Amino acid sequence: MILSRTVRALLGAAADTSRPFAVWRRPNASGAESIVGCSAIGRRQIFGDGNDGPFFALNRFVTADANLADAIEGDVLVRGGEITFRAGATYAAGPDTDAQAALHSAAQSRDPDAPIHADDSGVRPVQTDRAAYEKLVKRAVEAIGAGAFRKVVTSRCEARPLPEGQDLIALFEALAAKLPTAYVCLVRIPGEGAWLVGTPETLVSVRDGRLATIALAGTQWAQEAVALADICWPDKIIEEQALVSAYIRRALEAAGFRDHEETGPRTVAAANLVHLRSDFAADVKGEDGARLGDLLTRLHPTSAVLGLPKAPALDFLTAHEGYDRSYYTGFLGPVGFDGATDLFVNLRTAQIIGGTAYLYVGGGIVAQSKPDVEWQETVEKTKTVGTVIDGPADGPAQLSRAG
Numbered sequence: 001m002i003l004s005r006t007v008r009a010l011l012g013a014a015a016d017t018s019r020p021f022a023v024w025r026r027p028n029a030s031g032a033e034s035i036v037g038c039s040a041i042g043r044r045q046i047f048g049d050g051n052d053g054p055f056f057a058l059n060r061f062v063t064a065d066a067n068l069a070d071a072i073e074g075d076v077l078v079r080g081g082e083i084t085f086r087a088g089a090t091y092a093a094g095p096d097t098d099a100q101a102a103l104h105s106a107a108q109s110r111d112p113d114a115p116i117h118a119d120d121s122g123v124r125p126v127q128t129d130r131a132a133y134e135k136l137v138k139r140a141v142e143a144i145g146a147g148a149f150r151k152v153v154t155s156r157c158e159a160r161p162l163p164e165g166q167d168l169i170a171l172f173e174a175l176a177a178k179l180p181t182a183y184v185c186l187v188r189i190p191g192e193g194a195w196l197v198g199t200p201e202t203l204v205s206v207r208d209g210r211l212a213t214i215a216l217a218g219t220q221w222a223q224e225a226v227a228l229a230d231i232c233w234p235d236k237i238i239e240e241q242a243l244v245s246a247y248i249r250r251a252l253e254a255a256g257f258r259d260h261e262e263t264g265p266r267t268v269a270a271a272n273l274v275h276l277r278s279d280f281a282a283d284v285k286g287e288d289g290a291r292l293g294d295l296l297t298r299l300h301p302t303s304a305v306l307g308l309p310k311a312p313a314l315d316f317l318t319a320h321e322g323y324d325r326s327y328y329t330g331f332l333g334p335v336g337f338d339g340a341t342d343l344f345v346n347l348r349t350a351q352i353i354g355g356t357a358y359l360y361v362g363g364g365i366v367a368q369s370k371p372d373v374e375w376q377e378t379v380e381k382t383k384t385v386g387t388v389i390d391g392p393a394d395g396p397a398q399l400s401r402a403g
């Protein structure tokens with residue numbers, strides 16, 4: 001998937017004029033879609049009254065209200081390669097406002113081949129080295145042993161330099177080519193760098209009157225060629241994933257979606273990794289949004305990114321994790337875009353500030369977890385986005401080994 005020169009020029013003009021944009025390729029889709037905001041990032045309610053998208057939502061790991069997100073307004077949309085501009089309640093082929101006209105004219109005079117960079121400003125996250133991460137995991141296992149919680153998801157950040165003059169869109173295209181089944185997106189936020197994401201995890205999707213969510217947990221990585229169906233999971237991981245499924249089931253029921261369907265767990269591939277995944281679906285035809293908003297606030301952050309029970313797990317992370325996750329393990333995605341809302345957990349992700357990519361990675365810790373294995377799991381997880389940061393794209397990622 002290669003963005004057209006016209007779309008490249010539009011996104012480049014947005015970057016040059018400090019306007020936020022998001023460009024994404026949905027799982028198994030061939031083309032990309034985009035939203036460009038003509039104003040700075042604002043705040044929007046995702047589900048509920050007054051939600052008249054489209055906009056692109058971004059929420060942080062720690063948030064007072066998951067249903068109230070940072071938002072890139074849908075002032076300009078790109079669908080099927082076609083650019084349209086918001087004109088009141090509809091979209092037109094040409095600009096309708098002065099801000100849209102200014103963006104359009106900046107796009108027309110921009111060299112489409114000129115690279116698009118991330119701003120060099122933004123708060124750079126603190127990195128955690130191997131010794132400190134293993135100490136964190138050991139501490140988490142001790143807290144579980146002392147009965148503080150059953151599971152906690154610890155994480156860390158690692159910086160990698162980008163090649164000189166690296167183009168953000170080239171990184172996005174390379175990642176999309178590598179990860180055909182992931183949700184791949186690039187969000188450029190003036191003053192805060194950009195996020196490059198290749199996530200396997202849907203948080204909530206609502207389209208055609210159906211709601212879908214998943215419980216994703218447990219990680220193994222490649223050792224030798226094994227068919228997905230033949231991959232065995234230790235009891236520790238089966239229990240860890242079952243905890244996440246139980247948590248999602250409870251959230252669905254508490255929000256009033258009692259007649260939901262559940263399938264799985266089954267093994268799924270995500271780049272060089274495999275996970276256990278259960279799928280949940282419910283009929284939401286005629287919903288006014290209140291129950292969906294309630295569900296979102298119950299789901300986020302799920303026990304796949306925080307732990308269980310949530311409150312003591314968060315207290316532990318606040319006290320010991322030692323850095324700000326920012327949008328990592330938050331969620332993002334288009335809202336009210338062609339009548340659908342698709343939110344994904346911000347995993348397998350890098351924040352790019354200037355010429356540096358900050359990779360965020362983590363893993364679920366339970367009573368039997370071993371610090372060195374948990375460290376290795378985070379190293380394996382850096383490879384999902386790291387594959388395009390460290391080298392050129394060479395076709396879709398293959399699961400060659402499992403263990």
Ligand SMILES: C=C(O[C@H]1C=CC=C(C(=O)O)[C@@H]1O)C(=O)O
Nearest residue numbers: 217218219304347361362363364
């Ligand atoms: C927290 C991450 O992964 C989560 C999602 C799938 C599997 C996970 C695990 O095996 O621990 C994590 O819960 C991450 O990739 O940074």
